[in-house]
Every structure is written in structure tokens, then in C-alpha cells.
Amino acid sequence: MKIIVVNRNYFVTGGPEKYMFTLLENMPHHRFIPFCVAFEQNRETPYSKYFVAPPAGSGSVYFNEFRMSAVQKVAYACNSIYHREARRNLERLIKDEQPDLALFLNAVYFSDSIIDACRAQNLPIIWRQSDYNRVCTNYLLYRDGKVCEECLGYGLSRAVRNRCGGYQRSMAAAIIKTTGMWLSRMRRLHNHVDFFVTPSAFTREKLIQGGFSPQKVVHIPTMAGVPEEPPEPLPVSPEILFVGRLSHEKGVATLLTAFGLLENENARLSIVGDDASPYAQQLKDGIPDRLRDRITFHGFRGQEQIRLFFEHAYCFVVPSICYENQPNTVLEGMSHARPAVVSDLGSMKEMVADGETGYRFEAGNARDLAEKLDDLFNNPRKAQEMGLRAREYVMNHHSLQKHLSSMEVLFRRCLNKSKSDATGGFQIHDADPESFGK
Known part of the structure; x- marks a missing residue:
């Protein structure tokens, strides 16, 4: 044809x-x-x-x-x-x-x-x-x-x-x-x-x-695509990952605020995405001094590098304040057996089963997001099980x-x-x- x-x-x-x-x-x-x-x-x-x-x-x-x-x-x-x-x-x-x-x-x-x-x-x-x-x-x-x-x-x-x-x-x-x-x-x-x-x-x-x-x-x-090799276990260090465009509707500001509210002071945040825009610079300038050494902006990265970021992450966050249309980032993170923490808007309600394959939080609510992240850090066994169920979900519903x-x-x-x-x-x-x- x-x-x-x-x-x-x-x-x-x-x-x-x-x-x-x-x-x-x-x-x-x-x-x-x-x-x-x-x-x-x-x-x-x-x-x-x-x-x-x-x-x-x-x-x-x-x-x-x-x-x-x-x-x-x-x-x-x-x-x-x-x-x-x-x-x-x-x-x-x-x-x-x-x-x-x-x-x-x-x-x-x-x-x-x-x-x-x-x-x-x-x-x-x-x-x-x-x-x-x-x-x-x-x-x-x-x-x-x-x-x-x-x-x-x-x-x-x-x-x-x-x-x-x-x-x-x-x-x-x-x-x-x-x-x-x-x-x-x-x-x-x-x-x-x-x-x-x-x-x-x-x-x-x-x-x-x-x-x-x-x-x-x-x-x-x-x-x-789900990696053929068995997934890496969750790392001991509480590494949070965001992958996506650094624009207002993606909710990165909510994520940065939530990061400052975490009880776990050992947590680190990796932000992967083009950070050359004026808005990205505005986000960087707004980070308090006490958090700067725990937040890293990695800029744009290729697909192979993004795969490594997911492997090294404890969990990933999609904090969008707009209606997402089944973002690839969610599926990619879940395919690596990482628990998802996503806002409760649009298609993400149908992608992430709250409490089963990750957590959903109220869009724009930094306090709610911080509480969900702390719960994952305080319960590593539950987080690991969520990640494995997330991977199984992708295999069953989103296979190539x-x-x-x-x-x-x-x-x-x-x-x-x-x-x-x-x-x-x-x-x-x-x-x-x-x-x-x-």
C-alpha cells in the first residue's frame, strides 16, 4: 500500500x-x-x-x-x-x-x-x-x-x-x-x-x-517501546525527573515549588529540556539559594540520553496545568518501571491509576505534589511495585x-x-x- x-x-x-x-x-x-x-x-x-x-x-x-x-x-x-x-x-x-x-x-x-x-x-x-x-x-x-x-x-x-x-x-x-x-x-x-x-x-x-x-x-x-532487558531497581537516592518543554503550561513552576516543600532534604531534581528560553531563565532565577545545588537543568538531550535519565530516576513527574494528549514522557517513564506522579488533567487520568501505577495530584497544587513525592520516598517497596505495575500496563495497552x-x-x-x-x-x-x- x-x-x-x-x-x-x-x-x-x-x-x-x-x-x-x-x-x-x-x-x-x-x-x-x-x-x-x-x-x-x-x-x-x-x-x-x-x-x-x-x-x-x-x-x-x-x-x-x-x-x-x-x-x-x-x-x-x-x-x-x-x-x-x-x-x-x-x-x-x-x-x-x-x-x-x-x-x-x-x-x-x-x-x-x-x-x-x-x-x-x-x-x-x-x-x-x-x-x-x-x-x-x-x-x-x-x-x-x-x-x-x-x-x-x-x-x-x-x-x-x-x-x-x-x-x-x-x-x-x-x-x-x-x-x-x-x-x-x-x-x-x-x-x-x-x-x-x-x-x-x-x-x-x-x-x-x-x-x-x-x-x-x-x-x-x-x-x-518497552526495554527487553529487566528493569533496573529503583535507586537508593531519591532522584526526581522531569522531561519536557519548559513552558508555562507544563507546570514546571509547580514542580519547583513542590520541591522546596519536600520533607526529604536528600532529594534531587533533574530537569531535561531546552532551557535557553526566557521563561526557562525565569524559572532558574526563581530558585532559592538553599535548593540550587540539588536542582540541575540538563538542557536538551537526545533519546538515548533520556533513556539513561529514566533508568537513574526514582520517579518522574508530569505536572502539566493544561490538557495533555497522552504524552510520550509518561509512557516512556512507565516502560522503565518508574512510578509516575502526574497532574489530574486530561488524558493522564486514563494513563495513571492513582495509587496503583503512580500518583495523581491536583494540577497546580504544589503541596499536594510534595506530599505524593514524600510518600514515594518514605515507602520504597510500594514505589517499586508501582513502577512494575506501570511497566506491565504499558506492555498490555501500548505495545508497538x-x-x-x-x-x-x-x-x-x-x-x-x-x-x-x-x-x-x-x-x-x-x-x-x-x-x-x-
Whole structure:
């Protein structure tokens, strides 16, 4: 089967890219054809001639790196609403390669032009949702330091009023983002996507709440590799690990406050993630002198180094104050038999069984987090048992083979639906999409 994979980057920067390359490496019986932005960091591929020009030069990947002229800013705004180059290039790729279906991952950059490109060639579409970009202009259902669901309940006008424009909190950005989403809804483009895939049941509920058809939203838990060798026992030293982006919604400030409240004065905290941002510096500057020698910011680290951090950790913390969409960090830590301590928001409620595979604490409540950590330190046997149950959970519910099998079923159902729609012989509810991955 030929499958076009649409994703912003063709190199690893986060979860969608890790997922993409895992599929490519573990489903060799399919031919995956990438369609991405032409960044210089991309892996080599013969399909790069179809890639879309980057907004601010091939070396600038992230929004805070963009240095755009006035003309480039106008073009970027227009492309955010409808990316004509993406449509042209994708249509050309489809005509040249004659694929069987398209799999969209982190594809919101290309706007809904890519849906039109596939429609023009009668190409079935599966879109995997890594965030809430189809129902929230900020992508996170998060605003001003707290969860926000106003657009789900009151419509997109709230996004303009609240200046929600993705990475920018400006009226102009909010209008651009809202216009694109409004046009998409007016044209009912979601009807032309065969299936939306969500890694968590929670995200599925939010998409349905945002107006998506329940029959089209498929919950397939994401995959996690479990080390073949037996897990390392918990270390004697109480080492706490955080791995992730150092931004406000990740709740690192709550973790730092909780660390200062711990009864165990031998505990140490390792923070792994890019620490070059102004916000990261603000976090560092706010650490009391008495704690500085027990908190280490390690900066960005590769996957192999992160694996070693988990092996040396006593437990790991995901203190997010936003709705997470089944974060890879939780699964990775649990696969190393480390007890998880996570906030009680979003999908983490379904990932961590409180008191069984770890602890959940009230999001933003540093005192509650500190008490959960001290309990783990005071009860090492219980912590070890939690970690082992966490590893077993990942093996049973998030194995690579189980995920690939579910995706294989979905690929086949998508093709069968496309072929039978013309004759009316296949109804989408016959696929029972909610059962996938369970």
C-alpha cells in the first residue's frame, strides 16, 4: 500500500515526528511517501522536490526563530488561512505517485488546502490528532495560565475576544487563526476526512464536544517501546525527573515549588529540556539559594540520553496545568518501571491509576505534589511495585505491535469505505471505530 504521510518536519523535533519514523521503520510492507516543509534539517528523501517552501528560510524551524520581512509576514498570514503552494505540490505528488491513502500527522501548518488536494484526487484521508488544533486556535485548550474551553461552548468568536492566535497573543493572529477555522467549518471540510485518530479517549471526547462526528473519531492508544532487558531497581537516592518543554503550561513552576516543600532534604531534581528560553531563565532565577545545588537543568538531550535519565530516576513527574494528549514522557517513564506522579488533567487520568501505577495530584497544587513525592520516598517497596505495575500496563495497552495492528485495520477500513461509498455498500459505523486499540 502506498501512503502519503503529511507532517510539517521530516526530522525529529517532537512526538509527531517520533511517531512518523516509527511507522516508517516498522511497517516496511507499506511504502510511505513524505510531504513536508523543506527545512535544511530534514532527512534525505527523493520526494523533497515536492516539499513546501519554509516561511522564513530553510534553517528557521520554530516560530520564535522567524525573521520575516513585511511581505513574508503577509504571505505567512495568507498561508495560515489557505496554503495554495501546499495544495499545488501535494496534488502533483498524488498524480505522480498514485497513492492509496493519505495520513496527516502534524499537518495544521499546511491549512485545509491539503484536504482539497486529496479530495481533487479522491484520496482517502486519516488525520491523527496530536493536540486540539481542530477545536482551539491555541491548540491546547489553555489560556492565561489555566484550562479554557470557551470555544467549545460558545463558538470561535471567543477566540477573537480573548486574542487566541496560537503562539501569538495578538488580535491580528487571533483573527487569522479564527478565519481559517471558520472557513473550514463553513465548507464542512471535516466531512471529507475519513477518520480522525486520537491517542487518548479524553481527546476523542473533546473533538466530539467540538462538533466532530463520533463515528469518524477513532481512539487508538499511542505506542511505546518497552526495554527487553529487566528493569533496573529503583535507586537508593531519591532522584526526581522531569522531561519536557519548559513552558508555562507544563507546570514546571509547580514542580519547583513542590520541591522546596519536600520533607526529604536528600532529594534531587533533574530537569531535561531546552532551557535557553526566557521563561526557562525565569524559572532558574526563581530558585532559592538553599535548593540550587540539588536542582540541575540538563538542557536538551537526545533519546538515548533520556533513556539513561529514566533508568537513574526514582520517579518522574508530569505536572502539566493544561490538557495533555497522552504524552510520550509518561509512557516512556512507565516502560522503565518508574512510578509516575502526574497532574489530574486530561488524558493522564486514563494513563495513571492513582495509587496503583503512580500518583495523581491536583494540577497546580504544589503541596499536594510534595506530599505524593514524600510518600514515594518514605515507602520504597510500594514505589517499586508501582513502577512494575506501570511497566506491565504499558506492555498490555501500548505495545508497538498492538498499535501497528490497529493502524493496519484502520488503513484497510479506510480503503474499503472509499471503494464502497460509491455503491453505498459500506456504512462507516460498521467499522466500529471506537473499538480500535482496545
